[in-house]
Amino acid sequence: MLTKKAQTSETLTWIVATIAIVIILYISILVASAQDSVKNVLNLDKKVTYNDFREGEKSLHGVLLANNGEVYYSIRDKDNLEDSGEFVKNVLEQIYRDKYEKIWFGVFTFDSFVYEGKDNSYFGDRPGVSSNGSRGVVDEEHSVSNSVYLKDNLYVELLLTGEKDEN
Amino acid sequence: MMFFPESRKEKNTKSFHPSLLLKSRKGDKVISVYWFFILFLVAAAIVYMVFLFYGKPYDVREVEANLLANKISDCLAYGGMINEQVLTEEYRMNFEENCGLDFRTEDSYGWNNDQIYFIVSIYDFKSEELKYSFSSQRFNWIDSCGSKKDNNPFCVRKELYVLDGNGNNYLIDIFTAVRKTEKNVN
Numbered sequence: 028m029l030t031k032k033a034q035t036s037e038t039l040t041w042i043v044a045t046i047a048i049v050i051i052l053y054i055s056i057l058v059a060s061a062q063d064s065v066k067n068v069l070n071l072d073k074k075v076t077y078n079d080f081r082e083g084e085k086s087l088h089g090v091l092l093a094n095n096g097e098v099y100y101s102i103r104d105k106d107n108l109e110d111s112g113e114f115v116k117n118v119l120e121q122i123y124r125d126k127y128e129k130i131w132f133g134v135f136t137f138d139s140f141v142y143e144g145k146d147n148s149y150f151g152d153r154p155g156v157s158s159n160g161s162r163g164v165v166d167e168e169h170s171v172s173n174s175v176y177l178k179d180n181l182y183v184e185l186l187l188t189g190e191k192d193e194n
Numbered sequence: 195m196m197f198f199p200e201s202r203k204e205k206n207t208k209s210f211h212p213s214l215l216l217k218s219r220k221g222d223k224v225i226s227v228y229w230f231f232i233l234f235l236v237a238a239a240i241v242y243m244v245f246l247f248y249g250k251p252y253d254v255r256e257v258e259a260n261l262l263a264n265k266i267s268d269c270l271a272y273g274g275m276i277n278e279q280v281l282t283e284e285y286r287m288n289f290e291e292n293c294g295l296d297f298r299t300e301d302s303y304g305w306n307n308d309q310i311y312f313i314v315s316i317y318d319f320k321s322e323e324l325k326y327s328f329s330s331q332r333f334n335w336i337d338s339c340g341s342k343k344d345n346n347p348f349c350v351r352k353e354l355y356v357l358d359g360n361g362n363n364y365l366i367d368i369f370t371a372v373r374k375t376e377k378n379v380n
Contacts, residue, residue: 041228048232048235052235052236056243059243059244060246060247081264081267081352082263082352082354082368085267085271085273085274085355085356086274086353086354086355087274088274088275089271089274089275089354089355089356089357089363090274090355091274092274092275093357093361094361118319118355118363119355121319121365122353122354122355123353126351
């Protein structure tokens with residue numbers, strides 16, 4: 028009698044253990060399969076990238092070279108967009124208006140690892156500069172930027188934020 | 195072989211009973227079968243989980259389409275200046291060769307080197323008049339650009355503002371598309 032009870036108890040223990048193992052495996056399989064059906068290598072949050080903005084780099088150079096380099100020289104010598112802002116705004120809006128939420132073009136200084144973007148009357152404040160000011164990192168996703176050195180610690184920058192998904 | 199002290203050997207001999215050994219062996223067999231079953235169950239589940247996780251493809255079409263667009267833009271413009279060879283018919287006719295593009299794809303899934311496509315349109319910036327347009331030769335699916343989550347090709351559009359040596363302004367529109375859905379999505 029006692030032996031039978033012991034056997035029943037042991038059998039029950041193994042049945043419970045088996046059920047527990049099966050449940051744990053089932054949950055593990057669910058977790059492993061609970062993701063998108065396709066892994067996208069560009070799924071990471073896109074912060075400002077300075078390397079992969081080829082079209083912006085070429086357009087920025089094009090804008091600066093326009094009118095025999097008038098735009099470049101006026102920005103470099105006066106540190107502002109007074110003479111060329113209207114032209115630059117027309118060009119950039121024609122290209123990027125439908126592709127990005129916000130277009131910013133302007134000058135910034137970068138001295139002793141401190142970034143300082145200057146607002147202007149054509150494009151307003153530079154968006155989303157992080158609190159520590161390091162290299163003007165933008166907190167918004169899907170933003171791209173390219174800059175050109177002008178003189179001393181002065182740079183001119185084209186920054187586009189909020190890329191609209193065309194696909 | 196193990197050696198026990200004399201006293202322990204005696205103790206073991208005293209507690210031995212043939213019927214007990216027989217019962218114990220039957221139980222061991224049952225337990226062994228059970229453990230093999232659990233072992234196979236766990237192993238199969240791990241293999242299945244690994245297959246579930248790593249068996250899904252990486253979608254690299256966005257990277258491919260962007261790389262192609264960047265490569266084409268480098269052939270069309272240096273800095274902010276247009277490559278003036280592009281303005282000649284001869285260069286445009288052999289653009290793939292001149293730009294070092296190779297659109298051959300893997301010989302699988304019935305692909306016929308027709309999985310990658312581009313079209314370049316060059317406009318006069320001021321008048322918005324189309325000046326030149328050229329594209330790759332092989333395609334039959336370009337109308338179906340869509341979300342990367344379904345089976346449509348992934349498409350990228352990039353636009354450049356560039357000048358020529360005479361100060362003329364151009365808007366270059368580069369459109370690239372990569373299909374290869376069988377490898378990247380399915």
